[in-house]
Amino acid sequence: MVVNTRPTGNGTRLEVKHLSVEVHRDTGWRQAVRDVSFTVESGERVALVGESGSGKSLTALSIAGLLPQGARIADGEILLDGLDLVTADKKTLRRIRGKTVGFVFQNPMTSLDPLVRVGSQVKEALRAHHIGDRKSRASRSVQMLERTGIHDADDRVHNFPHQFSGGMQQRAMIAGALAADPSLLIADEPTTALDVTVQARVLALLKSLSEERALSLLMITHDLAVASQIAERVIVMYAGRVLEDAPVRTIVERPHHPYTEALLALVPDLRNAVDLPAPIPGNPIPGWDAGSGCPFATRCLHARDECTDTPWSLRSIAPEHLSACIRDQASRDAEVLIR
Amino acid sequence: MSPLTLESVSVRYSRAGTHFDAVHDVSFSVAEGEVLALVGESGSGKSTLARAIVGLTPISMGSITFDDKPLPTRGRRPVGIVFQNPLGSLDARMSVEKALVEILQVHRLVPASQRRQRCHELLELVGLPQEVARLKPGSLSGGQQQRVSIARAMAAEPRILILDEPVSALDVSIRAQVLRLLDDLRSRLGIGLLFIGHDLAVVRQLADRVAVLYRGELVEMASAEQFFASPEHEYSRLLLDSVPSLASPAKREETTAVSENGDNDDNDDNDDES
Numbered sequence: 001m002v003v004n005t006r007p008t009g010n011g012t013r014l015e016v017k018h019l020s021v022e023v024h025r026d027t028g029w030r031q032a033v034r035d036v037s038f039t040v041e042s043g044e045r046v047a048l049v050g051e052s053g054s055g056k057s058l059t060a061l062s063i064a065g066l067l068p069q070g071a072r073i074a075d076g077e078i079l080l081d082g083l084d085l086v087t088a089d090k091k092t093l094r095r096i097r098g099k100t101v102g103f104v105f106q107n108p109m110t111s112l113d114p115l116v117r118v119g120s121q122v123k124e125a126l127r128a129h130h131i132g133d134r135k136s137r138a139s140r141s142v143q144m145l146e147r148t149g150i151h152d153a154d155d156r157v158h159n160f161p162h163q164f165s166g167g168m169q170q171r172a173m174i175a176g177a178l179a180a181d182p183s184l185l186i187a188d189e190p191t192t193a194l195d196v197t198v199q200a201r202v203l204a205l206l207k208s209l210s211e212e213r214a215l216s217l218l219m220i221t222h223d224l225a226v227a228s229q230i231a232e233r234v235i236v237m238y239a240g241r242v243l244e245d246a247p248v249r250t251i252v253e254r255p256h257h258p259y260t261e262a263l264l265a266l267v268p269d270l271r272n273a274v275d276l277p278a279p280i281p282g283n284p285i286p287g288w289d290a291g292s293g294c295p296f297a298t299r300c301l302h303a304r305d306e307c308t309d310t311p312w313s314l315r316s317i318a319p320e321h322l323s324a325c326i327r328d329q330a331s332r333d334a335e336v337l338i339r
Numbered sequence: 340m341s342p343l344t345l346e347s348v349s350v351r352y353s354r355a356g357t358h359f360d361a362v363h364d365v366s367f368s369v370a371e372g373e374v375l376a377l378v379g380e381s382g383s384g385k386s387t388l389a390r391a392i393v394g395l396t397p398i399s400m401g402s403i404t405f406d407d408k409p410l411p412t413r414g415r416r417p418v419g420i421v422f423q424n425p426l427g428s429l430d431a432r433m434s435v436e437k438a439l440v441e442i443l444q445v446h447r448l449v450p451a452s453q454r455r456q457r458c459h460e461l462l463e464l465v466g467l468p469q470e471v472a473r474l475k476p477g478s479l480s481g482g483q484q485q486r487v488s489i490a491r492a493m494a495a496e497p498r499i500l501i502l503d504e505p506v507s508a509l510d511v512s513i514r515a516q517v518l519r520l521l522d523d524l525r526s527r528l529g530i531g532l533l534f535i536g537h538d539l540a541v542v543r544q545l546a547d548r549v550a551v552l553y554r555g556e557l558v559e560m561a562s563a564e565q566f567f568a569s570p571e572h573e574y575s576r577l578l579l580d581s582v583p584s585l586a587s588p589a590k591r592e593e594t595t596a597v598s599e600n601g602d603n604d605d606n607d608d609n610d611d612e613s
Contacts, residue, residue: 276515
């Protein structure tokens with residue numbers, strides 16, 4: 001067990017304000033993430049849900065300061081414990097990365113060095129942040145691997161990554177990401193490459209680790225079912241915009257935006273026989289192809305002219321519930337009657 | 340009627356004097372017009388089995404027959420296959436039309452004069468507009484690419500189509516479109532589908548019967564109804580319990596002290612997910 005438990009802090013850990021990210025395409029810079037704002041409270045687990053091109057990963061990479069070449073933050077603030085990461089100098093960022101913010105990515109083999117023993121990679125995370133001495137780092141790396149469910153960790157630290165199965169590699173990544181005891185963990189599709197039985201265990205692990213250490217978790221996923229297993233709050237993104245932001249129960253039981261509704265309808269109920277769900281017509285679009293109105297309007301069954309004419313904005317429709325859909329309750333009720 | 344029949348099929352890999360059965364003693368059949376889902380995790384041997392059926396991997400024991408005859412390798416092949424990653428099976432430099440015409444040519448499926456016409460028919464069959472014919476795979480969406488792969492597989496007019504994780508790489512909103520197409524091909528043309536996947540949610544929507552492969556062996560075969568209502572094998576139950584659902588968030592508690600054998604791929608040779 002990890003001894004190092006932090007008391008639950010209060011307040012906002014991460015605040016993303018009006019973030020816009022541009023990517024370079026042959027004709028110049030295009031806006032892929034547009035005016036994204038959200039917060040992650042201390043100890044809170046938030047899922048950023050979207051399909052490819054939704055901007056969810058660019059948002060996560062912006063927070064991590066790991067945007068690839070050809071992508072840049074065009075506007076906005078990313079406040080971590082009140083400190084703006086967008087304007088912070090490199091030295092500060094180096095101190096924060098890995099220490100205050102940990103990262104776990106989809107494919108462990110692209111993040112683990114194949115030539116370095118697993119234990120050394122976890123130790124490296126500690127050494128980079130000057131945590132402990134040689135001896136205590138060695139024992140802590142064993143401890144971290146044990147905590148993430150690697151058996152015989154004191155032997156396994158000597159293994160190379162290829163001697164680990166996919167699930168174990170992902171556990172080792174999580175051990176490395178949490179070694180420096182960060183207060184925020186960003187996990188980008190951490191279970192997408194894993195088998196379903198392994199996925200269930202890794203999700204449960206992330207959840208218990210976050211509960212145990214008051215760790216804030218920002219999980220990026222395309223899968224609403226996965227999001228609902230782990231997150232307390234779900235933010236739905238589409239074409240670089242946030243379309244809905246609400247507690248997980250609200251998203252699942254009373255979704256407001258038709259895109260959220262459509263995604264939910266695609267999650268089948270295994271217990272009951274169902275016909276094939278009606279597909280969402282059309283294809284997801286990148287942020288730069290969306291106009292100023294609702295980016296989902298072209299695929300939306302409820303869309304009317306004002307959906308494309310009214311500039312997109314996230315509005316509060318109930319306590320803790322934001323939605324970008326402009327249909328009011330009266331017109332939603334009317335639609336139900338017509339159907 | 341069960342045209343595609345596997346009897347006691349094994350696929351054995353040998354290395355340095357040791358043998359390992361990636362697929363061991365598997366028997367089942369697929370009828371025209373039905374959807375049989377073959378489910379299992381990485382290393383279960385499901386993709387090896389798919390490749391064996393279409394002759395891409397030799398079998399070491401048993402037999403695979405179609406209408407009681409061995410499967411032909413040229414010409415009108417009764418069993419076609421579609422892989423997970425459409426870009427992997429499409430030539431990036433070849434237009435969609437050329438890719439389709441090539442298949443018709445190589446397998447001498449229709450006379451040269453009718454190839455273009457047949458190509459247009461195939462596009463229509465998979466719900467693609469004719470303009471797509473001139474385009475290269477790179478300028479198509481993921482869903483369109485997978486439709487082209489399906490059109491290619493349909494060119495030989497198969498009676499059974501093997502689909503190896505055909506929607507795993509697609510966005511959720513596109514998945515349903517491709518599943519619709521497959522269901523439509525089944526009902527319109529009466530072809531049988533052998534749907535290989537690990538995503539039970541997708542299987543639930545499409546399959547008539549479910550076969551579970553675990554470490555190379557078939558551990559359960561049941562109607563979809565029966566499988567999802569009361570799976571018999573312990574491993575089937577574990578699979579079903581692991582599928583994340585909207586209804587029951589995280590009932591499973593983390594138990595790090597408990598042995599996690601499934602997480603240790605002892606048989607790396609058997610890792611058929613490439």
